[in-house]
Amino acid sequence: MDHYAGGAGLNLQFRHKLREWCPPWLAKPFGVAEKLFWVLGACVDGTIEWFVQGAQARMPGQGTPTALGYIGRDRRIRRGFDESDASYAARLLTWRADHRLEGTPASLFSQLRGFLSPHNPVMRYVNRTGTSTVGWATIDSAGVFSYVPVALNWDWDTQLSLASRFWLVIYPPSQLWTDDGLWGDGDSYWGDEGTWGSTATTAQVETVRGIVKEWASAASICQEVIIAWSSGDFEPIDSSPPNPDGFWANYGKNVAGTEVPARITNAAYWPVG
Secondary structure (H helix, E strand, O other), X not given: OOXXXXXXXXXXXXXXXXXXXXXXHHOOOOOHHHHHHHHHHHHHHHHHHHHHHHHHHOOOOXXXXXXXXXXXXXXXXXXXXXXXXXXXXXXXXXXXHHHHOOOOHHHXXXXXXXXXXXXXXXXXXXXXXXXXXXXXXEEOOOOOEEEEEEEOOOEOOOOOOOOXXXXXXXXXXXXXXXXXXXXXXXOOOOOOOOEOOEOOOHHHHHHHHHHHHHHOOOOOEEEEEEEEOXXXXXXXXXXXXXXXXXXXXXXXXXXXXXXXXXXXXXXEEEEOO
């Protein structure tokens, strides 16, 4: 309260100044008129404070944190489910610069790191063009960005005619998400909160998908978001397998009459499209 007072210890509010301004014969201790002036001044102070707080509410980090969600909606910056007020307010201040980079791996990493804050998982962006060229972008837990422009180790389904597809790989720490085991193992039941293959909630999965769609290049399509449980999987220097070897379009494949997993099972897969 009293943001317009001008500093601690300064009686610049109307309810205090009216006491100073009124004539001595009205300013007697416990005078009825003085009490009336105080009430009128308090009403003026409250109205001014209402205007001041309303003006400050549009300033992230300056006004009430209850306004951050409305500002974020207007600026298209999604808040993380564990993100602090201070972290979200800081991201809302850089929204113009963030949107100028929209469509790049760096912007996608930045928004996902904000949503997943304070967990900061390692993430990789794997882009495959219409040829055999594959580019890898990586951001580590400290926010350091690295890039491998050309690699030959990612063939999802051998459809080279499908240009500009990419995959996002997230390596979540245990405080964020964990593997919830296999369906039917006795630990998961139909109707439980969460998703198959991870402890991520449905809302979290949908928000990650939404961020990917909003911040990825309009000329590219995200095939899958891959949640990797092992930090050693899906490396830019790996050869196929364990990276996709051309048969990952479906979860299973037939080998000599036997249905076997086509993808590595130490990961969860979230289709985006």
